[in-house]
Amino acid sequence: MTPLLSIRALSVEFDTRHGTVHALDRLSLDIAPGEIIGIIGESGSGKSVTAHAVMGILDRAARITGGEVLFQGENLLEMGRRARDGWRGRGASIIFQNPRAALNPIRAVGDQIADVVARHSSLSRRAIRARVLELLRHVRIPDPERRARAYPFQLSGGLCQRIGIAMALACAPRLLIADEPTTGLDVTTQAAIMALIRERAREAGTAVALITHDVALAAGNCDRLAIMHAGHVVEVAPTAAILARPRHPYTAGLLRSVPSLAGSLDQLQAIPGSMPDLRRPDLPPCRFAERCPRRLPRCDAPGPLALTACGPGHLVACRNLP
Ligand SMILES: Nc1ncnc2c1ncn2[C@@H]1O[C@H](COP(=O)(O)OP(=O)(O)OP(=O)(O)O)[C@@H](O)[C@H]1O
Numbered sequence: 644m645t646p647l648l649s650i651r652a653l654s655v656e657f658d659t660r661h662g663t664v665h666a667l668d669r670l671s672l673d674i675a676p677g678e679i680i681g682i683i684g685e686s687g688s689g690k691s692v693t694a695h696a697v698m699g700i701l702d703r704a705a706r707i708t709g710g711e712v713l714f715q716g717e718n719l720l721e722m723g724r725r726a727r728d729g730w731r732g733r734g735a736s737i738i739f740q741n742p743r744a745a746l747n748p749i750r751a752v753g754d755q756i757a758d759v760v761a762r763h764s765s766l767s768r769r770a771i772r773a774r775v776l777e778l779l780r781h782v783r784i785p786d787p788e789r790r791a792r793a794y795p796f797q798l799s800g801g802l803c804q805r806i807g808i809a810m811a812l813a814c815a816p817r818l819l820i821a822d823e824p825t826t827g828l829d830v831t832t833q834a835a836i837m838a839l840i841r842e843r844a845r846e847a848g849t850a851v852a853l854i855t856h857d858v859a860l861a862a863g864n865c866d867r868l869a870i871m872h873a874g875h876v877v878e879v880a881p882t883a884a885i886l887a888r889p890r891h892p893y894t895a896g897l898l899r900s901v902p903s904l905a906g907s908l909d910q911l912q913a914i915p916g917s918m919p920d921l922r923r924p925d926l927p928p929c930r931f932a933e934r935c936p937r938r939l940p941r942c943d944a945p946g947p948l949a950l951t952a953c954g955p956g957h958l959v960a961c962r963n964l965p
Contacts, residue, residue: 644675644676645716646673646674646675646713647674647675647676647714647715647817647818647850648672648673648674648697648712648713648714648735648818648850649672649673649674649711649712649713650670650671650672650673650693650696650697650710650711650712650713651671651710651711651712651713652669652670652671652709652710652711653667653669653670653671653693653696653707653709653710653711653712654667654668654669654670654707654708654709654710655667655689655692655696655701655705655706655707655708656705656706656708657702657704657705657706658704658706659704659922661922662922662924663922664921664922665874665921665922665926666689666692666705666874666921667689667692667693667696667874668874668875668926668930669709669710669875669947670689670693670710670871670874670875670876671876671950672693672869672876672879674818674850674852675850676817676848676850677844677848677849677850678844678850678851678866678867679840679841679844679850679851679853679864679865679866679867680850680851680852680853680865680866680867680868680869681853681854681855681860681861681862681864681865681867681868681869681882682694682852682853682854682855682869682871683855683856683857683858683861683868683869683870683871683897684856684870684871684872685856685872685918686856687873687918687921688871688872688873688874688918689871689873689874689875690822690854690855690856690871691822691854692705692874693854693871694737694820694822694852694854696712697712697719697735697818697820698731698735698736698737698820699719699722699727699731700737707720714730714734714735714818715817729763732759732762732763732813732814732816733763733814733815733816733817734816734817734818735816735817735818735819735820736810736811736812736813736814736816736818736819736820737811737819737820737821737822738804738807738808738811738819738820738821738822738824739807739822739824740822740823740824740826740827741826741827742800742803742804742806742807743795743796743800743803745807746795746803746806746807747795748794748795748796749794750794751791751792751793751794752790752791752793752794752795752798752803752806753775753779753790753791753792753793754791755806755810756775756778756779756791756806756809756810756813757771757772757774757775759810759813759814760774760775760778760813760814763813763814764814774813775791776788776791778809778812778813779791779806779809781809781812782805782806782808782809782812782839783805783835783839784802784805784806784809790802799832800827800828800832801828801829801832801835801836804824804825804828804832804836805836805839807824808824808836808839808840812843812849815847815849816849817849817850818849818850818851818852819840819843819844819849819850819851819852820851820852820854821840821851821852821853821854822854823854823855823856824836824837824840824853825837825857825860826855833860837860837863837864840853840864841864853865858897858898858900858901859901859903861882862882862886865882866881866882867879867880867881867882867956868880868881868882868885870885870891870893870894870897872893872918872930872931873918873919873921873926873930873931874921874930875930875948875960876950876960877891877893877894877931877959877960877961878890878891878893878894878957878958878959878960878961879950879957879958880954880956880957880958880959881955881956881957884954884955884956884957885898885957886898888954890953890954890957890959890961890964890965891931891959891960891961892931892935892936892937892961893914893931893934893935896912896914897914899912900912900913900914914934915934916933916934917934918930919933927942927943928942928943928944928945928946928947928948929942929943929948929960929961929962937961937963937965938963939962939963941962941963942962942963944962948960948961948962
């Protein structure tokens with residue numbers, strides 16, 4: 644199937660006072676229409692930078708040093724600023740980790756949703772208001788007429804996240820990026836938010852990229868998983884294939900570190916070592932090599948490490964596959 648989004652060999656760096664951070668290194672990833680893909684990795688692996696590069700909202704200190712981000716075949720990185728602003732919302736939108744912080748604290752939530760609808764349509768005020776209530780009902784906000792007049796501080800974290808989702812869906816995007824959408828929410832609310840996101844993908848055919856470090860959450864909700872480590876996608880495959888037979892040693896370690904996936908508590912293990920400092924000028928081609936139990940001399944040979952097929956829809960970047 645033709646991908647909706649195709650990130651090809653994307654490299655992003657940050658200039659800092661303490662050196663250049665090589666945050667993404669020739670990162671490649673495809674997202675198909677209507678699929679739910681989990682982008683998993685530990686803190687600092689580059690999940691948010693990837694999302695921000697797609698959305699065109701990278702920090703000022705960021706530099707894109709190579710690659711393409713194709714959305715339905717068009718390179719977003721070459722789009723002018725106005726066209727990109729117009730694309731955002733209709734093409735893709737993002738839900739942020741901290742819903743309350745992402746909202747304007749001094750504007751009623753209904754007005755904030757109305758602003759998004761108005762920015763992307765020529766609807767009358769009355770039609771915009773009707774659309775806002777429709778969106779609030781869609782994300783199951785109880786008593787939407789009253790809640791539309793509320794300010795973020797008057798709503799719970801779960802309700803704020805529903806407002807965030809309503810705003811993200813206001814322009815019916817083809818791709819929804821959910822960046823840690825349930826962090827900080829209790830388990831019941833977490834399940835309700837994930838059900839809402841899944842329902843959206845199923846009913847409207849919206850592709851969803853769920854960014855999380857919660858492997859169990861991703862495994863339970865996603866069709867495919869992409870595993871990131873230190874600015875690389877190291878493995879991507881259908882969820883069932885990764886759970887049944889992870890091929891990259893980092894993925895295998897990640898699965899062994901999750902109580903509900905490890906099998907038994909005796910098999911629970913942490914991944915040794917930590918991610919390399921991404922400011923290092925001598926980062927090896929495989930950024931996992933220094934933590935890897937399967938490292939061989941050929942793993943350190945110069946040259947980029949490509950993702951290669953090792954099964955149906957299963958790609959892995961490793962020079963020493965079992
Ligand atoms: N504005 C910035 N300036 C300098 N470095 C940055 C900046 N933003 C991100 N980075 C660096 O880029 C790398 C990737 O960061 P990113 O936030 O994408 O990781 P992440 O996987 O989303 O982590 P988390 O799960 O903690 O959100 C990290 O090394 C981070 O320190």
